[in-house]
Amino acid sequence: SQKIEQNSEALNIQEGKTATLTCNYTNYSPAYLQWYRQDPGRGPVFLLLIRENEKEKRKERLKVTFDTTLKQSLFHITASQPADSATYLCALDGNDYKLSFGAGTTVTVRA
Amino acid sequence: DGGITQSPKYLFRKEGQNVTLSCEQNLNHDAMYWYRQDPGQGLRLIYYSQIVNDFQKGDIAEGYSVSREKKESFPLTVTSAQKNPTAFYLCASRPRRDRVNGYTFGSGTRLTVV
Numbered sequence: 080s081q082k083i084e085q086n087s088e089a090l091n092i093q094e095g096k097t098a099t100l101t102c103n104y105t106n107y108s109p110a111y112l113q114w115y116r117q118d119p120g121r122g123p124v125f126l127l128l129i130r131e132n133e134k135e136k137r138k139e140r141l142k143v144t145f146d147t148t149l150k151q152s153l154f155h156i157t158a159s160q161p162a163d164s165a166t167y168l169c170a171l172d173g174n175d176y177k178l179s180f181g182a183g184t185t186v187t188v189r190a
Numbered sequence: 191d192g193g194i195t196q197s198p199k200y201l202f203r204k205e206g207q208n209v210t211l212s213c214e215q216n217l218n219h220d221a222m223y224w225y226r227q228d229p230g231q232g233l234r235l236i237y238y239s240q241i242v243n244d245f246q247k248g249d250i251a252e253g254y255s256v257s258r259e260k261k262e263s264f265p266l267t268v269t270s271a272q273k274n275p276t277a278f279y280l281c282a283s284r285p286r287r288d289r290v291n292g293y294t295f296g297s298g299t300r301l302t303v304v
Contacts, residue, residue: 110289121298122296122297124295128290128291128292170292176240177248178293179235180234182232
C-alpha cells in the first residue's frame with residue numbers, strides 16, 4: 080500500500096541551528112513533492128514544490144532535496160527562528176492531480 | 191484579498207444529525223478538495239472536484255456527500271452514516287491542472303459530536 084512517512088518524533092532545536100526534516104515514501108511515483116507549514120488550528124500554507132527531475136530547491140532560508148531513487152525528500156530550515164515553530168507537512172502529487180499528505184513533523188525552535 | 195472561506199469555524203453535531211460545512215473561494219480556481227485531519231494523522235482526502243457539476247470520491251468518502259453547482263462553492267455534508275465525524279475539516283483549491291503552485295487552504299472547521 081502507499082505510504083508517506085515523516086519524522087515521527089517532534090524536533091526541538093536551538094535558535095540559529097538548522098532543522099532537517101525527512102519525508103520517505105513507498106509505492107508512489109510522484110511527479111511533484113510539496114512542503115507545507117501548518118500552525119495550530121489553521122490550514123496548511125504552501126511553502127515549496129520540487130519536481131521529480133530536480134535535485135534541490137531553495138527559498139530564502141528553506142531548502143528541499145528530492146531523491147527519487149531513495150524515495151526521500153529532506154526539508155531544511157537554516158538559521159532557525161522561534162517564528163519557524165510549526166508543523167511541517169510533506170505532500171506527494173502523483174499523476175491524478177490529487178495530493179497525498181504525510182502526518183507532519185512538529186518543530187519547536189527555542190530562543 | 192482572494193482566498194478560501196470556511197464556515198463555521200466550530201460546529202457541534204448531535205448523534206443522527208446531518209451537518210453541512212461551507213467552503214467558498216474567490217480565487218477563480220477550478221479544482222476544489224475536502225480533507226479530514228485527525229490528531230497524529232495526515233490529511234485524508236474525502237472528495238474532490240475538478241470542474242463545476244463534477245466531483246469524485248477520495249479515500250474516505252463513506253458517510254459524506256458534496257455538491258459543486260457553482261465554481262466558487264463546494265459544500266460538504268457530514269451525514270449520520272459517518273460514525274466518527276469528530277475531526278478538523280479542511281477545504282482547498284487550486285487552478286485546474288496547475289502543478290506548479292500548491293494548494294490554497296481555508297482555515298478549517300472543527301466538528302465535534304455531542
